[in-house]
Amino acid sequence: MSTVIAMSKRIIPAIATRGRIIAMLLVGVVGIAVGMFIRRAEADFEPEELLLQFLSQFGFVIFVPLVSLVISTAALGTLIEDKTLVYFWLRPIGRWKIALAALLAGLFVLLPLVLVPMLGLSLVAGSSSTTGALVGALVGVVAYTSVFTMLGLFTQRALAWGLGYILVWEGIIASFSETTGRLSIRNYSTGAMQHLVDLDVQLVENPASMATILIVVASIAAVCFAVTTVRLNTMTVE
Amino acid sequence: MSDLPPPPPPPSSTPQPTTAVPSSAVPTQPDPATPPQTRPPPPTSERVRIAMGAPAAPNEVLSVQNISKWFGDVVAVSDVSFSLGPGVTSLLGPNGAGKSTTLRMIAGLASPSQGAVRVFGENPRKNTAVRGRIGIVPQQESLFQEQRALDFVTLAGQLNGLDNPAGKARAMLELVELDPDDTRSIATYSKGMRQRVKLAQALVHDPELLLLDEPLTGLDPRQRIQMTELIRSLGAGGVCVVVSSHVLEEVERLGSRVMVIAQGRLAASGDFHEIRALMDDRPHRIRVRTNNPRALGAVLLTGSGITSLHVVDHETVVVDTEDADTFRRTIAGVAKQANVSLHGVQPLDDDLESVFKYLVGR
Incomplete structure (x- = not known):
């Protein structure tokens, strides 16, 4: 495990660049600012439901996937781009350790970067949504990090492909029907929040049970991890 | 510094024959220069995780x-x-x-x-x-x-x-x-x-x-x-x-x-x-600049080692030779014999690219 942590420590500075961190924090700040605006503007009309809808839409459709995309695709993508992957790859260690190190590095950077703004936004929306917002964000971060870390290994245009996936699949196709919704990560992160919100609010239709959500997210993470490891085993390293 | 192996032995006097x-x-x-030696094995702890494959x-x-x-x-x-x-x-x-x-x-x-x-x-x-x-x-x-x-x-x-x-x-x-x-x-x-x-x-x-x-x-x-x-x-x-x-x-x-x-x-x-x-034994192409390329060329062709000769213009002759060293040593004397001035001698294919092309084409 020490080798995994050692590699993670090297990956973290490569992905947590000042520019990326500031840009992603700004997105979170914008979300909180909009939430505060809604609360003030709608102060006379029971703002909780509207704010929860905003928290759900902004948090799980835009903020969590976007931040996860920017950070996670860089975890292995940066190593390929600057040709430093060779210094991990040509060592007598299993490739799965490289995949795990990238995943852990992504999570290490993403968790505070996502959870803190989501906490702020949930406090603006009302304290009853805090646990749901954080658990939902956690579910989303784990799933998206797995997917986008893998994506960063397959293409140098991972950001563009990932953005297309977020906008087209998660944003449009997933909302067509309940069936396509089941194939989107946002459905599970929003569903997790739905289960933990005190108010009687419909954030997602027929959310999967909490156990199903955890199983699905674990499955996504496991499959992506396996594919990443296989890819590391078979790829050409510059 | 203790990790440095001993200095290499002097080069062998019987190098391996070279082949294209x-x-x-x-x-x-x-x-040929360094007979196989056994390195001192690294500390066991450093190698303990490495399973040795049998060499062919x-x-x-x-x-x-x-x-x-x-x-x-x-x-x-x-x-x-x-x-x-x-x-x-x-x-x-x-x-x-x-x-x-x-x-x-x-x-x-x-x-x-x-x-x-x-x-x-x-x-x-x-x-x-x-x-x-x-x-x-x-x-x-x-x-x-x-x-x-x-x-x-x-x-x-x-x-x-x-x-x-x-x-x-x-x-x-x-x-x-x-x-x-x-x-x-x-x-x-x-x-x-x-x-x-x-x-x-x-x-x-x-x-x-x-x-x-x-x-x-x-x-x-x-x-x-x-x-x-x-x-x-x-x-x-x-x-x-x-x-x-x-x-x-x-x-x-x-x-x-x-x-x-x-x-x-x-x-x-x-x-x-x-x-x-x-590399040195291959045919070489050399450009010679002189005030009278025809006269110099005529004398060069009477000697040995020149495979072809081409008068390019009024002050340049290009020579192909299989013995570039001899050519370089003797060209001044040949110019004197031809009673011409020598302005320059320049190899045209001494770059590695030409050498490698020659070796590939053999």
Whole structure:
């Protein structure tokens, strides 16, 4: 495990660049600012439901996937781009350790970067949504990090492909029907929040049970991890 | 410094015969300059996790069997075969000849489109343990920029399972004449310093196969000498060192056996001096500038060694000769005999590219 942590420590500075961190924090700040605006503007009309809808839409459709995309695709993508992957790859260690190190590095950077703004936004929306917002964000971060870390290994245009996936699949196709919704990560992160919100609010239709959500997210993470490891085993390293 | 193997023995007086190599031939090359020696084994703790694969033949470290590599329609390496034991071997060839691709296939970083690579009898792409016996200095400059050199080399040791990676990293940095206590990040280092950091990380785990892709690039003359001595010492100490270079003089200083790669093919192999002679013995084309090319040409044709002669204009004659040295020694006398002025003598095909093309075309 020490080798995994050692590699993670090297990956973290490569992905947590000042520019990326500031840009992603700004997105979170914008979300909180909009939430505060809604609360003030709608102060006379029971703002909780509207704010929860905003928290759900902004948090799980835009903020969590976007931040996860920017950070996670860089975890292995940066190593390929600057040709430093060779210094991990040509060592007598299993490739799965490289995949795990990238995943852990992504999570290490993403968790505070996502959870803190989501906490702020949930406090603006009302304290009853805090646990749901954080658990939902956690579910989303784990799933998206797995997917986008893998994506960063397959293409140098991972950001563009990932953005297309977020906008087209998660944003449009997933909302067509309940069936396509089941194939989107946002459905599970929003569903997790739905289960933990005190108010009687419909954030997602027929959310999967909490156990199903955890199983699905674990499955996504496991499959992506396996594919990443296989890819590391078979790829050409510059 | 205690990690330095003993200095190399003097070059053997009976170098291996040199041959231009048909692409399908398999030259096995015992090191003429450095008889195989047994390196002192590394501490058991450093090797304990490495399962040793049985080598295909005694002392054979590396076996390359008919490997080819193509990228789309471009053939980078074509049907190259050789096997190597301990000692220094240089891959000599012009830029784009396929040296780096060959090294990367040996390291397992890329798989051959055709053929097979075996390191200690194993496939380096699939055998995790074998990777612990390989060290590589890649051509690219990229390193973990924000790190200190000591941290970078320590990480390499850690990933190779060393017990005391920091201690070994310090020793390796001192070996390549870098300060282990330097607090600056690698991003501030010069090209030569980065090159030495790369070598330190490649040596930190006492590899038995060391692959160096243009390792002298960016070094100043003193550093080149020091690095050359280090490489020679490693080879003499039993490490199989494969060095790629496009500079003939570098290869000469390494005192190594040479494999000439050009246009993706193994064009020749053997002792450096034999390769040098092979290159010098080829036909040469020389441009001579004079005030009377016709008169000079007429006298030149009465002598021997001139295969063709072409008067280009009123002050230039181009000569093809099989003995360039004799031509250079005698041209002044010939000009005097022809009663003409000599303005200049310039070889037209002395660049390595021409040499390699000649070797490939043989």
